[in-house]
Amino acid sequence: MSEIPESLRRRLTRPTAIFGDAVSGRAVAAALASNGFASVIYDEKGANQVFGPEQAALHDLLIYSPGFAQTHPWMLVARRAGLQCLTELDFGALLWTGPAIAITGTNGKTTLTEFLSFAFKRAGIDALACGNVGLPFTSLSSTQSNVSFLAVVEVSSFQAEDLRHFTPEAVLWTNFDEDHLDRHGDLESYFRAKYKLIERMMPGGILVVGESVVSSAAAFGIEIPEHAFIAKRTDENLPVPAGSIFEAWPQRENWAVAVKYWRARGLADRYLEEAARLFRAAPHRLRKVAEAQGIEFWNDSKGTNFHAVQAALHQFKVPVRWIGGGKWKGGNLQRFAERIAPQIEAAYLIGETGPELHQHFTALGKSSRCFTSLQDAVVAAAKEAHAPTAILLSPGFSSFDQFRGYAERGLVFERAATALANRT
Secondary structure, three states: OOOOOHHHHOOOOOOEEEEOOOHHHHHHHHHHHHOOOOEEEEOOOOOOOOOOHHHHOOOOEEEEOOOOOOOOHHHHHHHHOOOEEEEHHHHHHHHOOOOEEEEEOOOOHHHHHHHHHHHHHHOOOOEEEEEOOOOOHHHHHHOOOHHHOEEEEEOOHHHHOOOOOOOOOEEEEOOOOOOOHHHHOOHHHHHHHHHHHHHHOOOOOEEEEEHHHHHHHHHHOOOOOOOOEEEOOOOOOOOOOOOOHHHOHHHHHHHHHHHHHHHHOOOOHHHHHHHHHHOOOOOOOOEEEEEEOOEEEEEOOOOOOHHHHHHHHOOOOOOEEEEEOOEOOOOOHHHHHHHHHHHOOEEEEOOOOHHHHHHHHHHOOOOEEEOOOHHHHHHHHHHHOOOOEEEEEOOOOEOOOOOOOHHHHHHHHHHHHHHHHHHO
8 A cells, every 4th residue: 555645744733624425435435544644525405415624624635526616515615624635536646656648529438548558458467447447546556566567547527627646647638528517517617627637747758639629729729739639530640450349430430549549659550559459338328129020229328428429420420319318517518409409310318417408409300208217218219119219328428326236227228128029
């Protein structure tokens, strides 16, 4: 276990406050305990559901999970009380003695993180995927000799917006589009949250950005460093290995970013190409899960923003009956409906955004209906489909209005799709 740096020790004479009783919060508590320091976890659904001036007076240090926005009332109380406030990612960075690269983007960051970690291992480099992908960065501090490992860190805008210590040796930014406006307020604030990674990157580090990142930066008057590599999915010098997931249009951007970074690092193409042929995408990311009599069922439950839905729809050459909706995260629903209406045959809507989306599709003359459950939406889509057709779950919104997460939503879809396919 890595030792707590001296810069924090004077703040640890009293228990550390931790906001969030999920994987990142528990990882912080475990790291502190391994070094002999106490902590108290506060969570609005946990044992300690109140954090006011009285609680703040018991602590000198706060480490908080990504779910806590800077405007959260507890954060404001902590800052007013003079607590030193660290993101979980920054706390993990203070414990980590090895190299790290950061991967971000509106879409594709999880796949790219897992793929590069896999590719590094094929090339004989010990790499660990962590961060927003599931394993908290802080958890890596338990590695006995972490200087020998490369941390491949997926970083969301929630994690990046207040970074002060995490210093990656490379930043890979896949793309940028509308998302998380309920948290950041507007597109520029969302962009600047991710741009923090570029500001935090080591001098002379490798920076790779997608075309939409460059165009968005220009729109906001923000400068992308001159040494950045621009990844273009149409670049003919980046041939995609046959049979790999990167042949599909949504993944070509990931491939372009990976190749630009790989070559900038001076690694042999053959390792990356071999890894691409063997790599399989994570569950719930645009995968066919059942088929019967020319009707295909596709699970893209991880598609939780507008850009992801458009990328998924671009994949299909057959008519698509789209299942979407969920918890609103900000953004213009009318504009979203206008963009995808020409690409779908009908919409089957769920969740809190379903009724408003239905109004917009109706105004556009597009067939749509709202359903109280995902299962009912799948059954209706299958009943009305005529081969060849794809029934696509690519919700475009968060799952937390009806499910514990996108994985549960995807599993519900897969079970319904499999049951329907097996009946025919």
